[in-house]
Amino acid sequence: MSRFTATTLRCALRHFETAWLFTRSDLKTTIFPVMIFTTVVSPRHNPLDLSCALCWLWFHLFQFNASNQSYSAHEDILNKPWRPVPSGRISVKDSRALRWGLMVICLGFSSLFSLDVVITSGVYTVFLIMHDDFHLSHHPIFKNLCSAGGYVTNELGSSLILSRESSLDRTSIKALFCSALVILLTIHAQDFADVNGDRRSGRRTPPIVALEGSRIYMLCALPLFSFALASFWSLGPFSTVLFVSMGSWVGIRYFLFRDEICDQSNYRLYNIWLMGVHLLPANVHFRALAW
Structure with a gap:
């Protein structure tokens, strides 16, 4: 291997590692x-469509993190010093x-699929x-609104690519609405561990x-949301008990x-619960959670 090839390879690997570090914590x-x-x-x-949906999602996540982490470098020194900006990469x-x-790349990649995907990328x-x-x-309510909007557009774009349809069915729309509501009202779960950096910024x-009210809110909201979602998606008794117990345990941990x-x-643990939230619509298509 020539010196030029070896240098090029090392440079490419460093760039790939930087891209990975931008998105690592959001897997x-x-x-x-x-x-x-x-x-x-x-x-x-x-x-193949599943791989395309995953690539589309990752590039949009990369776009978000490259932007967001350029503004949060001073707080990441405390919270996440391994990220590319605070670490000096x-x-x-x-x-x-x-x-x-990355915005241009995301829009160009979206154009390979449909106009709806391009519009979704633009809204994102x-x-x-x-x-x-x-x-x-920086605002406690508007931050959650933006997070919910970004999250749902990620779900919409990925779903449009995988389904190869110009619109989603009724179950998918209901699932998007539930996801948006959950993210809007609970995504500040991520903020508790970052208080020092957030206060600094x-x-x-x-x-x-x-401080105390947000802990009490998590204690009450997660079990209530769990029960409401279990009822909405018509889970069976065992699945309901399991899912509500999971939400209750996460809420109790946030309080204690x-x-x-x-x-x-x-x-x-909240993210494991959130994965469960996104799994619940499977009960409509497959009756997988009817027991």
């Missing part, structure tokens, strides 16, 4: 739940330039701009604005275990 928060949702609601499961300026380049970018450039991420997240390490574990 559990976005990639897994969204792909579970997409697989469950789609009537088709072609491996890429500058803030280059990260923001990368973000706009609008939510991203509002979240980062208009600093709505001037963000007003629920755990900062109402409050240090940063525990909150990181709480958020991982």
Whole structure:
């Protein structure tokens, strides 16, 4: 292998690693739940289309993180120092330039499928701009609204690609509505472990604005949402008890275990519960949770 080839290979591997580090922490928060949702609601499961949906989702997640992490570098020094910007792998300026380049790539990739996917990609970018450039991420309510909008557009775009349809069926629309509601009202679960960095950046997240109230809210909201969703999707008695118990345990942990390490574990458990939320529509198509 020539010196030029070896240098090129090392450079390419470094770029791939940087891209991975941008998106690493969101595999559990976005990639897994969204792909579970997409697989469950789609009537088709072609491996090639599934791979395309996964690539589409990852590139949009990469776009979001390149933008978001260019604004959060000062708080990531405390919360996530291994990310590309705080670790010095890429500058803030280059990260923001990368973000706009990824926007073009995402729109171009979406054009390979349908106009609906292109529109979905464009709407996703609008939510991203509002979240980062208009600093709505600093507001406890508008941050959740942007998060819910971005999350649902991820689910919609991936589902349109996998289903190869111009629109979704009634079950998929109901599932999107449930997902949007859950994200809107519970996604601040991610903020408890990041209080120190968020306070440093001037963000007003629920755990900062109402420390005790936000804990009590999680204690009550997760079991109530679990029961409501189990009823909405007509789960069987065993599945209902299992799902409600899972939501209740996560809510109890948020209330009882409050240090940063525990909150990181709480958020991982929340994401497992969130994957369960996205699995529930399977009961309509397959009656998989009727027992």
